[in-house]
Amino acid sequence: MSILRELHDMASQHEIIAENTQTLIIKEIQQLIVELKQERKKGLQEGTRVHQHLLLSTQQLDKTKKQYERAFREAEKALEAYRKADADINLSRAEVEKQKNISISKTQFSEDCKNDYAAQLENTNKHQRDYYSSLLPNVFQQLQDMDEKRISKQKHFLKNIADTEKKVSPIINKCIEGMYKAVESISPEEDSRLVVELYKSGFAHPVDLPFEDLSCPNHGDNNSHAPAPRSQSSTDFKNQNKPGTTAGRTKKRGGLFSLFGSSKVDDQKEDFSDLPPNQRRKKLQQKIDLINKEISKETAEREGMLKMKDVYIQNPALGDASSLDKKLEENAQKLDRLNQELIKFENYMADAEGKIVRRHSTANDSLSNSPSESSVQSNLGPYISAPGTPIAHHYAHSTCGEDGENGPIAGGEGELDDVPDGEGELEYADQETPEEEFDDFPVIGTCRALYQFEAMNEGSISMEENEEMVVLEQDQGDGWTRVRKANGLDGFVPSSYIQCTLYDPL
Known part of the structure; x- marks a missing residue:
């Protein structure tokens, strides 16, 4: 029992640790998890936004570059066509002027695309420099700050857990010492004695078995001439001297005898x-x-x-x-x-x-x-x-x-x-x-009737409300108390109808 009590005390201390961890640490951890999730989501969204902006700028640069390349090739072709037309003496002047105008327009369009490409290139380079120099580092810094905050909080939580364990560790150590003392106090001899006391059967040792001389017709019957009572049968006389038999039937013995017999257990009577x-x-x-x-x-x-x-x-x-x-x-x-x-x-x-x-x-x-x-x-x-x-x-x-x-x-x-x-x-x-049966009982206290009671059966007496009487015999568990009235009559009244004041025993 001492070991169980110490284990119970240890369990109580562990419950204190669990309760403090649940109410203080786990609650703060849950709040921190929510905050970190929001901060991480915000940082990732910012990183995605600046990355998409740079990606769009790069795509626009590719588009303007391709447009410039196409315009430049067309301008080159138009200029080559104009030169061929100008060198051909078979063509009229009008056709030569037409090729010249086409070449000029193509060249002008190529120059415009070149300018757009240059402007977009400058813009893209600026976005790229900002992305790698400030925007992306800022996102990473936010994520790094968030992680440092998480580690700092974890440090705080672990310290709180250690403090909680430190507070209850002396009590737990005392419980362990108590368990050691309880183990040292175990006595095999005392435990065996308690088990024997708990399970001893109480059977008396059987008497020696008599010798039955079959050559003597009246063996073992010293009172053969005495008349047998009508209530006893011959079976009772056969079993009355046998140990372990009562009233003509064999009495089952448990305890030690059941160790060597069947282990089957009947329904308890x-x-x-x-x-x-x-x-x-x-x-x-x-x-x-x-x-x-x-x-x-x-x-x-x-x-x-x-x-x-x-x-x-x-x-x-x-x-x-x-x-x-x-x-x-x-x-x-x-x-x-x-x-x-x-x-x-x-x-x-x-x-x-x-x-x-x-x-x-x-x-x-x-x-x-x-x-x-x-x-x-x-x-x-x-x-x-x-x-x-x-x-x-x-x-x-x-x-x-x-x-x-x-x-x-x-x-x-x-x-x-x-x-x-x-x-x-x-x-x-x-x-x-009968004289001995109705001897006077000693007075053991006084009582007062709480309610009126009318005696309806032999052995009980009537009483009026608030009537004072003396107590002769306490309630024996049947709900009745023996009292004596002022006129000398005594009898039984319901215990729940009276209020008793018993004298202190000498």
């Missing part, structure tokens, strides 16, 4: 009876704690709804009190179900601990009873205790067989057929007389 005793008790205790937590949550929710309902009754303008009735009924049903679950798992726990005691819930244990629940409770016999009765008083009586022998307790869940290994018989709780 509700009472965890498929687990070894120690593991079963741990699972049952976890389940009981979870149910108690749910009961506390639902009880607090119910108290809040009841207080809200009282406020609505006193001041109808704040809300309708009847709107909470359905929620209160659902809450009561949920509490009843949770209380039944709690009793069931407490019985499983008592069975796992080798006890036969069990706490039953009577009609006044629940906030809303159904007919099916009442019928089940009526079949439990005349020995069902009132709510809040100490656990040791439950099952203090057992039904008797026809011949007077004590038989098993009747009624589905009341019949216990599992006992821990190594015990040959069930140990019943000591029976107590």
Whole structure:
């Protein structure tokens, strides 16, 4: 756990680094990328513009040069034609003058093209000098400045990252030192002991197997003349002395024995009876704690709804009190179900601990009873205790067989057929007389009634709102508290209907 905590602290520091990098550095990098893209685009556009201007000037120069060359050749041809016509005595003077005029015009056009070519050449040379001396270097300078700016920003970002790492590095080093200390504190012997404590089965060592002398007809039966109880069959007598058997059926053992057997795992049972005793008790205790937590949550929710309902009754303008009735009924049903679950798992726990005691819930244990629940409770016999009765008083009586022998307790869940290994018989709780059962309880605190309550069942008492009473027994998880009124009567009232103030224990 220490190593995991140190790793968690290291991860927290790395999260700080990531957060700072995300909020400070990455955000600035994104802004810088946008700026650099715009500057680069602007520089490239400027370079393209000056290059296109020089290219157009060069193309115009080529065009004027070609035009001048063509005009010059035509002027040469016209002059040659005039000379031939002037030397030819067969031609008339008019034709000679015509050739002369054509030669003059061609020569003049050639001179004009020559002048255009010279002007364009001078212009192109000027553009070329400007392009290579100033325009293109300016573009390159802009791009160079942009890149230097990018490098400078990168330097700044890297420095910030290093500073962030430097700030958290001492904490990370402490985490690493803590990991070293945690590693040094690992004890193989202590870890092995914890594993053994966690997974030990709790089975008792099996007794020695008896020698069965087949030559003796009554071998191993010292009480063959004693009448067997009607509730036990011959199978029970065959298995009662065998280790690992309870109530006529073989008990599966896990733990060490499962290491050498099949690795197949059956579906886990509700009472965890498929687990070894120690593991079963741990699972049952976890389940009981979870149910108690749910009961506390639902009880607090119910108290809040009841207080809200009282406020609505006193001041109808704040809300309708009847709107909470359905929620209160659902809450009561949920509490009843949770209380039944709690009793069931407490019985499983008592069975796992080798006890036969069990706490039953009577009609006044629940906030809303159904007919099916009442019928089940009526079949439990005349020995069902009132709510809040100490656990040791439950099952203090057992039904008797026809011949007077004590038989098993009747009624589905009341019949216990599992006992821990190594015990040959069930140990019943000591029976107590009615006088002992209703001995006075010590006063452990005072309480005040928050609401009026009318007792509808045996064991509960009525109370008026704001009535002061003393507490005899705390709520045992069933939703009822034992109190005594000023007139000396005591009984059970709903725990959510009273406000208790308990005395400090000596």
